[in-house]
Amino acid sequence: MLPRCLSLPGSPPGLNEEVNSSLSKPSKHRSAEAKERRFGAALASPALVAIFAVVLIPLANALILSFQQRDLARPETDAFVGLGNFIRLATDARFLNSLRATTFFSVTSILIEIPLAIAIAIVLTKAFKGRGLARALIILPWALPAVVAASMWKWIYNADFGVLNALLQQFGLIDEYRVWLADPGWAMGLIIFSNVWKETPLTVLLVMGSLMAIPNVLYEAAHIDGATAWQRFRHVTFPLILPILIVAGLLQLIWGFQTFEIPQIITGGGPQSATELASLRIYTQTFRSLRFGLGSAMAYSVAVLLLVPAVVYIRKAHKSIVEM
Amino acid sequence: MSVLHGYDHHGYSTDQVLANTRRIYHNDGQAQNAHQKEETNLSVQAPTRVRSAAVWRIGLVAIALILVSAACGSSGETTSTTTGDGGTDTTQAVSEEITVIFPAHEADMGTAFEARINQFQQETGIKVNLIQSDWDSVADKVVPEMATEGSAYDVVEFDNGWVAEWCGAGWATPLNDYMADGYTDGMIPGLVDLFTCPDGSITGLVWNNDTRFFFYNEAKLTEAGFDNPPQDWAEFVEQSQAAVDAGVVEAGLAPFWNQEWSLGNEFHFWTYAFGGEIVDDQSCIVAQDDPNTLEGLQYMIDALASGVADPAGLTFDQAAAQDVFLSGRTLFMPQGIPGVAAFAEDDTLSSIQGEVAIGTVPSGAPSLTLPEGFAIPASSNHKDAAWEFIEYMTSEDSNRFLAEQIGMLPIWVDLYTDADLVALYPEWNAFSEQLGSVRGLSTLTWYGDLVDISTAEIHEALGGGQSAQEALDAIAAGLEEFNCVP
Numbered sequence: 001m002l003p004r005c006l007s008l009p010g011s012p013p014g015l016n017e018e019v020n021s022s023l024s025k026p027s028k029h030r031s032a033e034a035k036e037r038r039f040g041a042a043l044a045s046p047a048l049v050a051i052f053a054v055v056l057i058p059l060a061n062a063l064i065l066s067f068q069q070r071d072l073a074r075p076e077t078d079a080f081v082g083l084g085n086f087i088r089l090a091t092d093a094r095f096l097n098s099l100r101a102t103t104f105f106s107v108t109s110i111l112i113e114i115p116l117a118i119a120i121a122i123v124l125t126k127a128f129k130g131r132g133l134a135r136a137l138i139i140l141p142w143a144l145p146a147v148v149a150a151s152m153w154k155w156i157y158n159a160d161f162g163v164l165n166a167l168l169q170q171f172g173l174i175d176e177y178r179v180w181l182a183d184p185g186w187a188m189g190l191i192i193f194s195n196v197w198k199e200t201p202l203t204v205l206l207v208m209g210s211l212m213a214i215p216n217v218l219y220e221a222a223h224i225d226g227a228t229a230w231q232r233f234r235h236v237t238f239p240l241i242l243p244i245l246i247v248a249g250l251l252q253l254i255w256g257f258q259t260f261e262i263p264q265i266i267t268g269g270g271p272q273s274a275t276e277l278a279s280l281r282i283y284t285q286t287f288r289s290l291r292f293g294l295g296s297a298m299a300y301s302v303a304v305l306l307l308v309p310a311v312v313y314i315r316k317a318h319k320s321i322v323e324m
Numbered sequence: 325m326s327v328l329h330g331y332d333h334h335g336y337s338t339d340q341v342l343a344n345t346r347r348i349y350h351n352d353g354q355a356q357n358a359h360q361k362e363e364t365n366l367s368v369q370a371p372t373r374v375r376s377a378a379v380w381r382i383g384l385v386a387i388a389l390i391l392v393s394a395a396c397g398s399s400g401e402t403t404s405t406t407t408g409d410g411g412t413d414t415t416q417a418v419s420e421e422i423t424v425i426f427p428a429h430e431a432d433m434g435t436a437f438e439a440r441i442n443q444f445q446q447e448t449g450i451k452v453n454l455i456q457s458d459w460d461s462v463a464d465k466v467v468p469e470m471a472t473e474g475s476a477y478d479v480v481e482f483d484n485g486w487v488a489e490w491c492g493a494g495w496a497t498p499l500n501d502y503m504a505d506g507y508t509d510g511m512i513p514g515l516v517d518l519f520t521c522p523d524g525s526i527t528g529l530v531w532n533n534d535t536r537f538f539f540y541n542e543a544k545l546t547e548a549g550f551d552n553p554p555q556d557w558a559e560f561v562e563q564s565q566a567a568v569d570a571g572v573v574e575a576g577l578a579p580f581w582n583q584e585w586s587l588g589n590e591f592h593f594w595t596y597a598f599g600g601e602i603v604d605d606q607s608c609i610v611a612q613d614d615p616n617t618l619e620g621l622q623y624m625i626d627a628l629a630s631g632v633a634d635p636a637g638l639t640f641d642q643a644a645a646q647d648v649f650l651s652g653r654t655l656f657m658p659q660g661i662p663g664v665a666a667f668a669e670d671d672t673l674s675s676i677q678g679e680v681a682i683g684t685v686p687s688g689a690p691s692l693t694l695p696e697g698f699a700i701p702a703s704s705n706h707k708d709a710a711w712e713f714i715e716y717m718t719s720e721d722s723n724r725f726l727a728e729q730i731g732m733l734p735i736w737v738d739l740y741t742d743a744d745l746v747a748l749y750p751e752w753n754a755f756s757e758q759l760g761s762v763r764g765l766s767t768l769t770w771y772g773d774l775v776d777i778s779t780a781e782i783h784e785a786l787g788g789g790q791s792a793q794e795a796l797d798a799i800a801a802g803l804e805e806f807n808c809v810p
Contacts, residue, residue, distance in 0.1 A: 072471035073489055073769065094780070159636035160648065182638035182787065270583030271638055272784035287468045289772055 062296040070293035085297035095298060097273060098281040099305070105192055105263075105277060106256025110249050112196045117203035117248070118241070122233075124204070125211045135208075142201035150265035153194040157181050157266065184274030187267050191275055194262050199255065203248045210244040211237070243316070250313040254306055278302050418451045420709045422478035425455040426698065427462045429532060429730075436729035444716045450709045459483075460585055467772075470495040473703045478710040482528035482699035484518055485588075488810075489769045490699070491521035497700040498525035502711040510720065511735050518764060519697045528697030529718045533733040535693040536593075536659040537758055538686075539668075543679035544572045544655055553656075553683035557597065557623060560656070560686050564632040567655045576627070577656045578648035579637035583783040586642055588775035589692060591782055592765050593659055594620040597689040602774075603766050608808040612793075612800040621792040625785055638786060650674040658685065659692060665751040666731035682754035685761075693762040695735075770806040777802035 066086070069079045089095050124135055141149065156163045159179040168174045180186045214237065222232045260279040263269060269276035269284075278298070286295030429437065441452050455465070455477075466480045470490070482496065490496050498521075508516045508526070512533070519528035540553050548567035554560040564576025580586055595602055600617030604610050611617045627633035634654065637645065642661075649657040650667060652675045657664060667673045668680035685691050698714045700707050716722060718735065726732040727745055733755070739745055746752060768774060778799045785795035800807075 072468075073493060073772070075493070159639060177636075179636045179639060182635060184787070184789075267639075268582060268584045270780075270783050272787045272789045273583070273780050276780075284776060287464055289776060290467065290471045 062299060065293050065296035066300050067297075068293045070291070072290040072292060081293070085294050086301065088294070089297055089301055094273065094276070095278075095281055095301075098276050098278045099302070101188070101274065101276060102257055102278040102302075105188065105195070105259070105275075106253050108192050109195050109199065109256050110252050112192070113200045113203050113252060114245055114249060116196070117200050117207050118245075120200070120204045121207035121211055122237075124208055138204055139201050141198050144198070146198065146261035147265065149198050150194065150262045153190070153197075153262070154266045157190055181267055182271050184272050187271055187275050191262050191266055194266065195256070195259060198262070199252060203252065206244050206248050207241055210241040214240050247313060247316060250309045250316075253309050254313070257302060257306055419449040420706055421451040421453065422706045422709045422713060423453040423455065423476060424479040424713060425462055425466060425477050426479075426481040426531065426696070427459040428456040429732075436726055439729075440717065440722055440725055444713060448712055448716070450712060452713065463585070470701055473701075475701070475703045475705050477701060478704040478706045479698050479713050480701055482519065482697040484693075484695050484697075485765045485771045485775075487519055487521075487527070488767045489771060490527060491523075491525075492769045495702055496527040497702050497704065497707055498527060499529065499700070499711065499714070500524075500526055502707075502715075510737055512737060514693075514762075515695050515735050518695060519699075528699040529714055530695045530697045530735045531717055532696040533693075533735050534661060534695055535733060535755075535759065535762055536691050537662060537664075537755055538683045538691065539649070539657040539660040539664050539680055540683055541573070541649075541652065541655055541676055541679050542681040543676070544652070548572045548655070553681070554686045556687045561627070561630070561632055564655055565630070568631060573655045574653045575634035576632040576654065577637075577658060578634040578640060578645045578654045579624075579627075580640045580642045580645040581624070581633075581637045581783070581786055582639050582641050583779050584641065585775055585779070587779040587782060589694060589765065590624075590659070591621075591778055592763075593692050594624050596620075596692075596763055597685065597687065598623065599689070602778075603768065606808055607768055607806075607810050609800045609803055609806075612796040618792055618796060621782065621785065621795065624782075625788075625792055628786055629788075638783070650676060652676045652679070662733045662755065663731045665749070682751050682758075684758050688761065690761045690763040691758050693764050695764075768806075768810075770803070770809060773806060774799075774803060 067080060067082055069077060069081050069084070071077050120138065124131065124138065128134075155161070157180050159165065159177055159181070164180065165174070165177040169177065180190055218236050219232055222236050227235065257277075258279060259277060260283065263275045263277050263280055264283075267275040269280045282295050282298045282302070285291050285298060424441075437456075438454070441454060444450070445452055456462075457465075459481075462481050463483070466477070467486070468474075469476055470480065471493070473495075482490070503526070508529075511530075515530045515533060516526065519530065520526050538553070544567060545551075545553065545563065548563065548570050550563050550566070554563050560576065564573075567573045568575060579590065581590060592602065595611070595617045598616045598620040600611070600614045600620050602609070602611045602617065624633070628635055628638070634640075634648065636648075640648070646657070646660065646664060646667075648654055649660070649664070650673055665680065665682065669677050671677055698717065700710045700714070704710055720734075720736045720739065723732075723734040723736050723739055724742070724745070727734050727739060728748065731749060733752075734740065734745075740752060740756070765771065766774065781790070781795040781798040781802070784790050785792055790798070
């Protein structure tokens, strides 16, 4: 039966019956629907198989491993230890150091990326000659493979041949070349700088999209009310881009904890383990010391830490979709 | 979204349904002719037809891909090799394929190994998928693969630091069954023994006789006012400081003390240099109680603080340290690879042609020998072909070729007295004195853990974060679970 909303007022007699006869044939439609669902499932099945095989099974396997002592170099010591690995990690100075370093790395990166991205995005939404080229170039750091970017920065920071020392000396900021990466504080600062350089473009894109969605009338109204540029930013722009900033910040926090190439290539975790992020520590324990049980426990510990921001992000993203 | 703009079960929007319906009936309420009705029916059926067409297209593409991949995977493939004059010579049909992984040797600035492997392919018809990278990257690939009994590789890098671990775990295939009787008789016995497990099985054959030597810049040493290289470590400091003060060099040495695997090698060298020990014969950790070991580590710390060692060395790997020496900015390279002698004369690599000489490690201390071998994983599916590769690459002919091309130290004893090679490398005479006093790394099943913990603690001490004794104590504490474990 054709829904009332689809009935045409004043339609010729028999119209509804005609349409009903062509559109509402229950068994035929159910059969067509079922066929379509099966077809959809068939198309989606390769992706589901891939997700199951590549994501779910390894996740489950890693969880099982985290409750075991699995040392591939010494299989005679394998045993079920329950929460033993997690308890051990709670007092593992090196692992705790890596968590501290990673938290500092991620949070500091975000605190620099967000304001920088806002500033760049605002500039790129203004009309100026070459804006298109600028917008294209801004994405390059993010598009560059992480390994390439890290190798490039490693050479820039090189104590003897690096561009950083050359430039600083040229500008009179230093008298002689310095070994930046040999100092724990500077080494951390420099890998944060490299990370900010790499990741800011994505945040710029997100903020730009948000800025473009702000109706111009709001700015006009604010201007009419005599608002200064800062007041327009503070009371119009910032509140409206805040949701995307929160999303970007959460994503960058999660990605910061996953960062591997930059510290691995630039510093190797040194000096004095100052830049040994959690990802490096997990990698070393798992693939060099071959302690798969302990490595899995480390990975899950980090995952639990990230659960809070991840849940916040998912709920926020879901809310945005529902509102649409 | 308005209900009026919903979708029916065919995927058509309501608007489209209404439009179709209107086409059936004109405004005067009369039915369209049959043709128009058919058009409408066809348009309603269009989604189904479009889907069917899509399925057909996908199927055709899949069939095409299968056919193309079958064609590309033809067993009629031939090896294509590069001959010495740069031409290409396709010869034998590929009989088998093996995957080989080992580090790109720092001495192989050209493509000597690749040329030799190409020759092997040409002569045997065995295709070699070669994977080369820096040592750490190769180690990160090889060790997990061996531990998980993967079969991705057929010939793998076998570092001298892994022998105890691999012997204990049974990861490598004993090569005894593949070798002819007396095959290793002409090789340097120590190198063969190093890769022999306690049960007598030979699990690796050396491809890189990586014994290190004491190099110094003779011209700059003379300029600094000294005629002979240092005989002890106090003289080493004295000469370094004098040369720096005279403006002849920037530092006595550029160490490779980055927090990475090679710092473990350096820990061993400087410990041995002062007569110390890290572990004893029972694999018990003794470093924290050995005053000589403490003296060695303290010497490293003091060298950095005094400028004898370039502070940038805290970030250097071996290649970077070598480059600094070859640029003439340092006086000594206490642990250089044999190829440094040849590189020093190459004007594309060195600024110090004719200036480099070879001495012995001060105080009569041993130099490190860090040989690398080829091994066949126990899980390899191509062991026979893998053995052919190892036999070829470790043969006396290959040794001679690599020695000629890149100055690699041979593993065959006879080659050290070969007239042509000796003429090419007169410094081998100088090497011979040091070859009488060499030591390898600690033989431990937990050597990887020793490196992991010791490099972190030592690097912290070198950076001034803790004292030498604190570092040694921390190493012992961190390795407590392995203490006295063979």
